[in-house]
Amino acid sequence: MPILNQSFAALADPTRRAIIARLAEGEATVQDLARPFSISQPAISRHLKVLEEAGLIEARIDGTARPRRLKPDAVEALWDWLGQYRALWEMQFQKMDAILDGLSDETEQTPSGTSERSTS
């Protein structure tokens, strides 16, 4: 799966992940993308090149502008490949497991609606 490994490498950089998240909301130009980051447009362009080569985004020719957008297939492929994203959910559910283990039937009548702040 070379393209996916390349995708993975492309997403190792937090700026590139932020660019992907931004493009998930719709296409954007280099100027649009550079604005929220405190880095230059050439630097953004280099990030975009990496993402393009990884098959995650594509450019649309619009006169002199070349707005970038996510490739729909890439999002699906990333989803499959990021099946390990499940790990995050599983970690959350394992915390729930531990809490469930600590509950006993005697406390089953505990009134709901309390909102003490967690001390952890």
Next chain:
Amino acid sequence: MNMSLDMSKLQLALDGETDIIIRRDFTHPPARVWRALTEPALIQQWLGGLKRCEMDPRPGGAFHYEWDEFSFSGPILAVDAPHHMTHVEHFSGDASYHVEITTDLAARGTGTRMTMVMRYANAEARAAAIANGFTDSLDDVYGKLEALLIAE
């Protein structure tokens, strides 16, 4: 790094254009899982880091989970304790971010099978949620992913 996370109890899938489905098995019965999902004192323990936690699990009720930087909140649409809840989730008060979440708890042996269907407004909204999800989560799971890929 702990690489022994047992994933066998969890399933996660895309369905159609707009849905994400999560299924998880618990060893405790639905009544107990329901408590962990609906009692604020318990929710705070497994969600973590909440500075505000409110849940009124009745039709017409609402929930509000707030962290330092963001919140999830919305109306409760339907409740059939301890087996079913449908609610709507808005991100940081933004009603244009609209996910309808249906949670079902089915008895399975002495335990529970939870099925959550998260329905986004459209395919683009779902793609955005996925992208944001791994943007936020990848920092945490990146090391694990990398190790898994290298192992293959």
